[in-house]
Amino acid sequence: MTAIQTAALTPALISFDLETLATVPGRIALFVEGEVPRSLAARRLDRLSRGMLSKAMGSEAWGKVKPGEALELAHLPGLVAEAVQLIRLPKKATSDETRKAGASVTRARGKADILVLAEGVARLEDLFLGLMLRAYDFTTYKTGEQTVKGAVNVSVPEGEAALEAARAVAEGVIFTRDLVNEPANVLTTMEFAERLTGLRDLGVHVEVLDEEELERLGMRLLLGVGVGSECPSKVVVMTWKGSDAEPFALVGKGVCFDTGGISIKPAGGMEEMTMDMGGAGVVAGVMKTLALRKAKAHVVGLVGLVENMPDGRATRPGDIIRSMKGDTVEVINTDAEGRLVLADVLWYAQERFKPTGIINLATLTGAIIVALGSEHAGVFSNDDALCGAFLKAAAAESEGAWRMPMGPAYDEKLKSRLADMMNVGGREGGAITAAQFIKRFIKEGQAWVHLDIAGVTLGKGDTGLAPKGATGWGVRSLNRLVADLLER
Template sequence: MTTPAKLAYAASDLDAIAAFEGRIVVFSGSEGKLDPAARRVNRLSKGALERLVASETFKKLSAGKAIDLAFPAGMAAEAVQVVKLERNASVELSRKAGAAIGKSAGKHNVMIHAPLMKQADEIALGALLRAYGFNDHKSKESPKAGDITVVVKEPETHSATAVDALAQGVFFTRDLVSEPANILTTTEFATRLEALSDLGVKVEVLEEDQLEALGMRTLLCVGQGSVSPSKVVIMQWNGGGEEAPFALVGKGVVFDTGGISLKPAAGMEDMTMDMGGAGVVSGVMKTLALRGAKANVVGLVGIVENMPSGNAIRPGDVVKSMKGDTVEIINTDAEGRLVLADVLWYAQERFKPTGLINLATLTGAIIVGLGHENAGVFSNDDTLCNAFLKSAEAEIEGAWRMPLGKAYDDMLKSQVADMRNSCGRAAGSITAAQFLKRFVKDETPWIHLDIAGVAEVKKETALSPKGATGWGVLALNRLIADNYEV
């Protein structure tokens, strides 16, 4: 991947501007006022910056957008980037402004002069997130990204470590989601998560014989058509607190053909992202460890591959879950809920969590309903749900609450088993959530996040290039920081 090599904060040194050889970033609001750094750039460039901010082009520029002065006279810089942004800009606009910087950074070192910007940390985060690129499998080596230095009034009040921890968690998620399935096999996925132990995360991998002994037959049946072994990885981070942990559970289907209920060929290559829920859980755990979160959190991911073969699960089969309920398999392409059912139950039985959130690229139906702007949010607890929605809004990660109810639950009835795993197209995302709810204990506050529309996108977003977004890492980290840290 391509990411900035290092983020740092520094005090203002106007005399260093002339000799800096990378990209220099300055800001100006709608009135065209110049701060000290911008005035120094203006003098060095013989008034070019002042002419730019007075131009109709700059006046018509949207907030958060930028214009380059390439190879400015009197300076060693490759370019001066002028960002239109007010000093008290919102978090969203500040991150978008940072993204404009990160997108154009390329291989160059970048110096962002933001001593008067109240949202300097948000600008830095936006720059980091947008400078990312996944190019690990391109034969032509991509240029390494340069460093990003943010000039602020009081560098000691800013933490590059804290901002970088957020970015690194998002990058970890994006990397996992972007990897092809022949690289990110179930074994390789588990290996990458085991590496989090270097950061202080306690990592445990349950193999197929252990899963069989636990009775995780709904999870195991999904992977039985693949030569890749199914696994459950448990990541524990306890930075403080003696009470039961908050739990995150992720669906980790490294590739999903649909099994015997084979998906159409068109677009099947995109099913490398069907482990997006597990990717987000992994990214959150990395961020918590990197920033030393004073919280007790456990992340569990069920890692399987859904393939057709002579040993694959079939429509009409009946499988018994770890909970003890039986499931009639109507459609083998409704496999994610089978994986989650066992892991959700195991998480509650072992850890007795104070709250529980699962994530999955679960249904195409949620994309029909919400497009690529919002994840679907389903919950049995208003307090937890409202806290998450508040966190998602604060982090500019779209999320929309969807309904649950008995009428939808009744649709799961089966003639031959306790329930069926698929109820057809009508309310498809809701019946999937109702299925999962059957594996959540009444006393456990729970949220199901259907992230099928937001985990990976076909065009770039404000903070990410086309492809994996890392949606959810920031919102879940904030939820934990605001509600579960001691």
């Protein structure tokens, strides 16, 4: 079963005559700076509504509206429109404020068409991105009558380039959100791999490695995670070669469903483990964005796709497994499976591609949620330059990321009596010991960043640019990192 994928809303760019404002049906969205109507559109609306715009902008309610937020004015006199949405946007608004302003428009979107008067907005790409990202709604499995949303028409001169740039990013984010939102009975390892092969239409080279090939390569840690599932384990390799430079690698954990295996999770909240493939989802979204915008960079994205289930064949606590690297791992807890998947895929990525840098993403630990909540991903690294470049990109995209400590003292917790290491190191510093485990599969001198995205992948409520559910965190930051680091 292949579900219909959600496409990003693409606003229509129009040329609009302000003289016809009085007869515009539906909704009007207007960006204003202060407490007095100054733009041509604002002054025109003020005259038509007999000063109601001026009154609203001088009110106490408007004074509480922050940049990017809106005040709704319903059924103003002199206008056919059912509502005018006043959105505060300073002339020197930041990217984040401008995106929030765009999101304010589509957050209030209903059946009515929306006319967005955007002349004078400085950061058009950010405005369009906010419009498109907040228009997202995953309704694939809703069987009742669906509300048909109104069109979004934007009046702005020469906005085509900004719209296309924003669309490339939005499509990647939404691809990730769709993957994360899908239920596990639909997004099996086979279905996931099939959707990734669809990126070939955009010029991405896609290879799917099956279990026979993974066994030949020695990826026994990864195979040990999926051995209890009816869904075959796979590794998908996506290559975007927009330059002749040496490749940069992105690696994602794709556990399509995680019961914890034999170390089974508690029932409460287990349904959310459909999001445990979030790292792979982000890598897929980044690869789509790079292809859509024809990035002048060489990037390879690798994802390990498995399902962690209890079964008579499943890996048991106490089992010892040899990795592709050759190290042996005593599996103490089968619910700490993501690091096993990453260990083999990271080693394979380094052996085959010899990347200039490598970033892996995983919804890896509950410990990072305890430490950072849902506002920041945990960032672990052995390379200050690469880590700093990522943190700078994440800050520019307003995607929360916080560097966490690492150090050899934490390795003591991973010592095994029987094998080279254990896969867990106890409750204390759980996110750090997980990162220390992964670091053992990073070669000497290899620049590496590990992103623990367990807290930021699935929003418990509206996050500003996304409704409740999958956020698509990381696509924007990694796309910017590629542009900053590899395309200059």
